[in-house]
Structures are given as C-alpha cells and as structure tokens.
Amino acid sequence: MAQQHSQTSSKTEAKTQSDLQSETQQDAQDTVQSRLNWSWLKHKIVTHKRQLIQANLIAVLATLLSLPIPMLMPLLVDEVLLGQTGWLLNNLQPVLPEAWHLPGVYISIVLVAVIVLRLLTMLTQVVQAREFTKIAKRISLAIRQRMLLQLPQIKMSAFDKYGSAGLASRCITDVDTVERFVSDTLSRLIISVLTIVAIASVLLWLNWQLGLMIILLNPLVIYFSSRFAEHVKSLRRKENAATEAFQQALVDTVDATRELRLAQQEKHYYQKVFGLATDLSQHAIANQWKTDALNKLSFTTFLLGFECFRAMAIFMVLVSDLTVGQIFAVFSYLWYLMGPIQELLNIQYARFGAQASMERLNHLLELDVELEVEPLQEKPILSKSALEQTSAISIDFNAVSFGFEQQPNLFQQLNLNLKANESIALLAMSGGGKSTLINLLLGFYTPHSGQIMINGEDIHDYGINRFRQQVGYVPQHPKLIAGTLRDNLTFGIEMTDEQLWQALAHAELSDTVSQWQDKLDTDLGRSNTRLSGGQMQRLAIARMWLSQPQVVILDEATSALDAATEAKILSNLKAFLQQRTAIIIAHRLNNLRLADRIFVLDDGKITQSGTEQSLKAQPGLFKQLYVDAS
Ligand SMILES: Nc1ncnc2c1ncn2[C@@H]1O[C@H](COP(=O)(O)OP(=O)(O)OP(=O)(O)O)[C@@H](O)[C@H]1O
DSSP states (O other), X not given: OHHHHHHHHHHHHHHHHHHHXXXXXXXXXXXXXOOOSHHHHHHHHHTTHHHHHHHHHHHHHHHHHHTTHHHHHHHHIIIIISOOOOHHHHXXXXXXXXXXXXXXXXXXXXXXXXXXXXXXXXXXXXXHHHHHXXXXXXXXXXXXXXXXXXXXXXXXXXXXXXXXXXXXXXXXXXXXXXXHHHHHHHHHHHHHHHHHHHHHHHHHHHOHHHHHHHHHHHHHHHHHHHHHHHHHHHHHHHHHHHHHHHHHHHHHHHHTHHHHHHXXXXXXXXXXXXXXXXXXXXXXXXXXXXXXXXXXXXXXXXXXXXXXXXXXXXXXXXXXOOOHHHHXXXXXXXXXXXXXXXXXXXXXXXXXXXXXXXXXXXXXXXXXXXXXXXXXXOOOOOOHHHHHHXXXXXXXXXXXXXXXXXXXXXXXXXXXXXXXXXXXXXXXXXTSSHHHHHHHHTTSSOOSEEEEEETTEEHHHHOHHHHHHTEEEEXXXXXXXXXXXXXXXXXXXXXXXXXXXXXXXXXXXXXXXXXXXXXXXXXXXXXXXXOOHHHHHHHHHHXXXXXXXXXXXXXXXTTTSOHXXXXXXXXXXXXXXXXXEEEEEOSSHHHHTTSSEEEEEXXXXXXXXXXXXXXXXXXXXXXXXXXXXO
C-alpha cells in the first residue's frame, strides 16, 4: 500500500516536473528574443491565466468571508446593548427558542460566527498564497531559464569580465528581487484593491459622504507614494551591485585560501572581503531605512487623510442619522483598511526594486553574443569509419591582429599556416600569447583584423560550431564538472564502457581508476574523490581521445606529470596525432618533439619556424632557451 502510494506520488511528481519542463520550454521559445520589462512580465503572468483566475476567485472568497467581520460585533452594541432591534436580532430571534433570547446568547453566537469566518478566511488565504507562489516561482524559473539560455551564447570575454560570482549573483539575487515583486503583486494587488473597493462600498452604504472621501483619498496616497518610491530604484541597484562585488571577492578568496594560508595573508584578504561585506551592509542599511522611511512617509500621508476622515466621521454622528454602533463599525472598517493600503504601498516600493534588478538582468541579456549563436549540435560518437570520412583540416592565420585593453598589440599581422594532418609546436615566452592564439582559433575571441581560415575558408563561413566539433582541446588547467568520472569523460554523450576504458588506457589513467570502488561511476564532486593536477590532465587527455577529433590542441597538456608517465602518454599520442592536425603548446623539449615543425612566437609575430635541429642552429628565442640557457 505504502509502495503503491509512493509510486503514485513519484508518478505525480514526474508528471508535474514534465509539465513544468514543457511549460518552461514554451517559455523559452516565447521569450528568447525579448528584454525583461513590465510587458514581458505581464505576458508571463497572463500565460498562467487559469491558475490566476482560480487564485483570484479564492482571493475574492477570502475577502467576502472577512468583510462582514468588522460589522458584526459593533452591531451588537446597537441591537443588544442599546436595545435598538435591527437586522441581526430580526434574523436571530425567529430561529432561536424563546428561552435563548438573551444578550449572552446573541453575543456568543456572533462570537462563534466571527471565529468561524476568521478561520475560513485564513484557510482560503493559505490556499490562495500557495497558488500565487506557484505562479511567481514559475515566472522566476522562466527568467532564470532566459538567463541560462543567454549565458552559453555570450562571448567568453564577458565571462572573463564578470567572473562566475558576478554572473551567479545576477541570476540569483536580481531574479529573487523580481520574483518577490511578482509574488507580492500577484498575491496582494487584487486582494488589496478588492478589499478597499469593498470597504468603500460598505462605507458608501453606511454613509455616502464617508464612502466618497475614502474613494478620493486612496488615489491621492498612491500618487504621492509612487513619487517617493522612485528613489528606491537606485538604492536597490547599488545594493545588488555591492552584493555582486562581495560575492566575487568571497569566491576568489575562498578559492585562493590554500595559497593565502601558506603566505600567512589569509586574515588580511578575508579582512578585505569583510570591507566589501561592510560596504554591502552600508548599502543594505541605506536601502532598508530609506525605503522604510519613504514607505512610512507614504503611510503617514494616508494617516493624515485618515485622521481627517475620522474627524469627519465623528462629525457625521452629529449631523446625520449614524448610530453609535455604526460609528464603531466605521472605525473597525478604517482599521481594516490599513492592511491593504500598506500592502499597496509595499508593492509600489517592490516595483522600483524589481525595475532596477530587471535593468541589471537586461545588461546581461544585451552582452555581445558569439557570432554563430545556434545551439551546438551534440557531438556524434565518431566510429572508425566516420572518422575516416572526416576530411583532414588545414588552419591558416592570415595577418591576424588582436590585443586586450592593457595590451592592444599582442598580435600584429600574425601569419601561421598549418597543413592538413601536420603537427606543429608553438613556442613563446610565458605571457607571449599562446593561449590567446588558441582562444582566437576556437572563436572565443574575435580578431581585430585579419582572417582565420579553415580548409581555405573563413572560419565563420566554415562554421565555428562545426569547427569546434572537430577539435579536441586539452587546456592547461582542465576543469571538472559536477558529477561522476563518466560524466566528466562524456559530457553526457552516450558511450560504451569499453570506449571509456580505452580512452583511460591511452591517458595512462586506467590503472588508477580500476582501483576506485565505483570505477567509472566514481563521484568527482568536491566532497569525494579529489583528482591531483596530473590526474586532471590525464582525464582531459582521455576526454580529448574519446571525441576522436580531427584537430588536436594540447596546451601544456602534460606539464603536471612525472617524466615516466609523460613519456608513456607522449608515445601513445604520437600514433594518435599522425592522422590529425595538431597544435602543441609546451616548454619541454620532449613535448615539442611530437611536432613536425616548431613555430616561435615572439613579440606578437611568428619569428621562426623549422625543426628542432634547424632552430637550434639559428639565432633567436629557441636557441636562447634551449641552447644558450642549458
Ligand atoms: N582575458 C584577458 N584580458 C586581458 N588580458 C589578457 C586576457 N587573457 C590574456 N591576457 C593577457 O595577454 C597576454 C598573453 O596571455 P596568454 O595567456 O595568451 O599567454 P601565454 O603565452 O599562454 O602564457 P603562459 O605560457 O604563461 O600560459 C598576457 O599578457 C595576459 O596578461
């Protein structure tokens, strides 16, 4: 039975999740081109029309249930205490036995009715809040999806500029701010307006002059508060920017803790992070108290009107036929009015906060995207025959110039030509631009001038994504993704265990992995197995081998390995590279020897090229490093 229940609930969960996924996919298609603004939010909210109508009907029910409450007790004053028979007693007396026609009974019945109404109101409010929360969460999910669709498309330079914490902060803090606004607005706007309208109607019914005054007072308060609330926008923007700076510094410092501890500088750096936390706290305090102060100013504007209203109500007792019980009811309704008014004021303030956050999110959405933005197709598992059919690739850098803000002329008219199936080694001083050259080739950076050609075709005409599919890249510092060794080898592409073990063997990692209890399914998350630098490099080589690329890029791929393991891997690689075009970046001679030709990159240009022997005989950087220095 319990099993059946858990099966049913897991089915329901799976259904809800798949509903949510198809809904968010639809969201993504709807929104992929749009900026975030009020009309986008409205569009998103309207797509949940059915739930919205349901939730609002429940909200109306909650309002109707709560509406008579302020009226009931005060009516007792007139009818029970002052003996003026009215609606309440006229309805109660016919249904009650004669013996129960007592003040205590009337008061108890009304008390029970009030308690029941209050409990029912609370219940409907809980259901309503749940429905509104669901809608708000789906909208924030749609925003996050919008962001996550954008992030893979933006240029790598934006990742360098904003850093992981900066991007994460916007996807978390700013989306939260918008979500809070949507949730507050959805759950409170309609109900507050309805409550105010209902109270105004009751007051109009009790006394039209008082009702009219309430109707005129509210728009006035909303107008003034919206003027005050505009200041909140810049406060919220500053606070979220300070959150971003704090997060970035914290992540960087935590990542460098080992080095800082060794240098005994960790306290100093954590103190610097604390400085940013203080800054954040100051912005948060300014935002909080100024928002509160402005909110209170808005509310005081309402209270001033309210006091005028109260004076007028008392005056009305003198000049109209309002009874004392009715005046109690009027005051109860006025008290009741405070809640929805305060809610409307809060919504105004949340609106300006949300606007500031949407601007920060739009800033990300407007970042330059890579030229070729269609999603990467899944890398097919290349069978041997498929590999044979893939044509060999030649690469040419023709007069390429590129640089960074601090170093605008890193490359000046650089020419580099790789024949199909040729392996070249690239040698330069540290900081000479080797990794940047690879980033240009992979389309992560765009040359300021000049052309990169693949098989004689401009790389953009050839297709950057198509080219990337044919590249296997082993970076200097490979990164792990959260998951198992299998995930890290395949990136989610289906491959057989046999293929994975073969790749591990080529990377000289199979002996190590076979000793792990979970073998290929070992979790490489932070808390479990930690790979050494050399093991990470070998994993990256296995990953590259699995993709059977036509172009191989090795960026200091074996720099962390011991000489014996390095020699074995280099010998495995030698055969692998024979039918491939390869760029090998290395300082060690044994790596350079994998290549057919060595190119020397010096001062932004290729200054020498040739074999090891020929370069050793020429004056230049190669001779300086490998002959003169030894
Ligand atoms: N994203 C970036 N923004 C600004 N400057 C950068 C960026 N990436 C690299 N540089 C600068 O460009 C120059 C070349 O860097 P690059 O990483 O390409 O050198 P490298 O030859 O690979 O160095 P190494 O052998 O030390 O790894 C360096 O001066 C570096 O500071």
